[in-house]
Amino acid sequence: MDTVRVFCPATIANISCGFDVLGLCLDAVGDEMIIKKVDRPGVVITKITGQDLPLETEKNVAGVAALAMLNALKSDAGFEIEIHKGIKAGSGIGSSAAxxxxxxFGINKLLNEPFTKAELVAFAAEGEKIASGVAHADNVAPALLGGFTLVRSCDPLDVIAIPVPDELMAVVIHPQIEVRTEDSRAVLKENIPLKKAIVQWGNVGALVAALYSNDYELLSRSLHDEIVEPHRSILIPGFDKLKKAALKAGALGCGISGSGPSIFALTKGETNAKEVASAMKNAYADFDIQHDIHISKINTKGTVVI
Amino acid sequence: MDTVRVFCPATIANISCGFDVLGLCLDAVGDEMIIKKVDRPGVVITKITGQDLPLETEKNVAGVAALAMLNALKSDAGFEIEIHKGIKAGSGIGSSAAxxxxxxFGINKLLNEPFTKAELVAFAAEGEKIASGVAHADNVAPALLGGFTLVRSCDPLDVIAIPVPDELMAVVIHPQIEVRTEDSRAVLKENIPLKKAIVQWGNVGALVAALYSNDYELLSRSLHDEIVEPHRSILIPGFDKLKKAALKAGALGCGISGSGPSIFALTKGETNAKEVASAMKNAYADFDIQHDIHISKINTKGTVVI
Known part of the structure; x- marks a missing residue:
């Protein structure tokens, strides 16, 4: 095997109370990549379709992640990478992570898997560094491993895969506006009230318990964010209206995907997911903002060969 | 049945990262209470042994909790309560909660259980109000339900019972010093850095995941407290030395029980629990402070009839 074709899924990070630690993997949206082993050492990005992104290896997250991995292996193998983006850059559903x-993942396959998927997370996180300045893993972990993931620690990296209730679905609406990373960071407070932090970690513990025990009601009660959402949501036009519509239509919870502008809702079952998507679409009709809506199962496999 | 004799266990609240939300129930330490149904309406505390505590119903946590429950039932039943304290007041292992x-629990039994154990938590928390000023549930929840409990929310009360790995044990050392509640509150900061809060809620999520998945190593990695322990531990002479000794002897983690002065360590298995207890005892030998040491299984039953 000297060529592999992979599906790299979109992901939702910062799931409500789980800011900076909880992520989940989507099924319905993702990129395709074709990776070829070649004689010339190094990594060359030969083609990118669907989005306007840099081809230079050192400026491309895929290139940087690949080099981090090859450096760790002290490998002089060579690879050509084609990227076909299904995920829009800057949408807040893990485009660079995918x-x-x-x-x-693809290079690991072509090298006969020197690393486990869990071990690959650290290299992929290196790629994230050039997209966001930080080697964060809250999108790359679910993108690789699938399901829900908890990043307990970034340094040393400690990622926990958490089970997913069977009927859990996600709805994602992507308003096509730009939220600048600087702005989404600037609105965060450096210090937060201890009282609110306690509420948040009570909810994180409850959310994890809900996932292990298939308790959709508890999941719903724990999907709150007292810390970040109140500040970041002001950067997303119509957030409050969309959230209200999603919850009224029966969503278990609703929040900002990553640092936005996408907004996610979680639902129990596909029927409710469709109702929630429709309610969110209707609520956004008044806003003159182009948007995509995705309805997706939770992807429990992560990045795979196709 | 007009008399019931119950065992009310000691508990550990504020388990490391789980400040104000996570508690667990002990097996080896507790009180006994004898509760008798009588003709005269109301609640009378007839006897307290083992500790010097107020007999007046309205000043005694047991009395206040009992009245809260009878008021909710609009009941004019009458009860006499004897309390035989095995738990020292002010030790930090849930004396008032027990x-x-x-x-x-006892009155509910004598009334043929109008409430579930989970429903009783709110009434017991009312009793806590006179001990600490707040109707907190992080000791009464594990005392009633047993095992590990997560108090997701106090208002409305939302308590989650979390499974306990079979071999988990607790060691508790109680230095017989007084930590004044005012002092243990005064050292807490009203605001905390967001970065530290994120570490904390990552650890809370991981701790819950570890309990569901019987992952002792993950449990150990998550038993950290970046927020409260650094401040409160200065009120407990020898804390750092004891913690170091416990961890060196193989404890999974070690922290302040409740708001102290007791210090707990968690271990995998009884053999290690004994080693950890011995190491803590040796480490405390230099300190001229009287202390008790308890080695206990995690009590999965909570308050029971004996």
Missing amino acids: SAAGAV | SAAGAV
Whole structure:
């Protein structure tokens, strides 16, 4: 095997109370990548379709992640990478993470898997560094491993895969506006009230318990964010209206995907997912903002060969 | 049945990262209470042994909790309560919670269980109000329900019972010094850095995941407290030395029980629990402070009839 074609899924990070630690993997949206082993050492991005992104290896998250992995192996193998973006850059559903995950996953396959999927997370996170300045793993972990993931610690990296209730579905609406990373960071407070932090970690513990025990009601009660959402949501026009519509239509919870502008809702079952998607679409009709809506199962496999 | 004799166990609240939300129930330490149904309406505390505590119903946590429950039932039943304290007041292992839990549990039995154990938590928490000023449930929940409990929310009360790995044990050392509640509150900061809060809620999520998945190593990695322990531990002479000794002897983690002065360590298995207890005892030998040491299984039953 000297060529592999992989599907690299979109992901939702910062799931309500789980800011910076909880992520989940989507099924319905993702990129495709074709990775070829070649004689010339190094990594070359030969083609990118669907989005306007840099081809230079050192400026591309897939290139940087691939190089981090090859450096760790002290390998002089060579690879050519084609990236076909299904995920829009800047949408808040892990576009750069998907590329980073796909690159290390594909190359690992072509090298006969020197690393486990869990071990690949660290290399993919290196790729994230050039997208966001930080080697964060809250999108690359679910992109690689699938399901829900908890990043307990970034340094050393400690990622926990958490089970997913069977009927859990996600709805994602992507308003096509730009939220600048600087802005989404600037609105965060450096210090937060201890009282609110306690509420948040009570909810994180409850959310994890709900996932292990298939308790959709508890999941719903725990999907709150007292810390970040109140500040970041002001950067997303119509957030409050969309959230209200989603919850009224029966969503278990609703929040900002990553640092936005996408907004996610979680639901029990596909029927409710469709109702929630429709309610969110209707609520957004008044806003003159182009948007996509995705309805997705939770992807429990993560990045895979197709 | 007009008399019931109950065992009301000691508990550990504020388990490391789980400040104000996570508690667990001990097996080896507790109170006994004898509750008798009588003709005269109301609640009378007839006897307290083992500790010097108020007999007046309205000043005693057991009395207040019992009245809260009878008021909710609009009941004019009457009860006499004897309390035999095995738990030292002010030790930080839920002395007042045990009395509150025992009172409502026993009366509920004598009334043919109008409430579930979970429903009793709110009444017992009312009793806690006179001990600490707040109707907190992080000791009464594990005292009643047993095992590990997560208090997701106090208002409305939302308590989640979390499974306990079979071999988990607790060691508790109680240095017989007084930590004044005012002092243990005064050292807490009203605001905390967001970065530390994220670490904390990552650990809470991981701790819950570890309990569901019987992952002792993950449990150990998550038993950290970045927020409260650094401040409160200065009120407990020898804390750092004891913690170091416990961890060196193989404890999974070690922290302050409740708001102290007791210090707990968690271990895998009884053999290690004994080693950890011995190491803590040796480490405390230099300190001229009287202390008790308890080695206990995690009590999965909570308050029971004996």
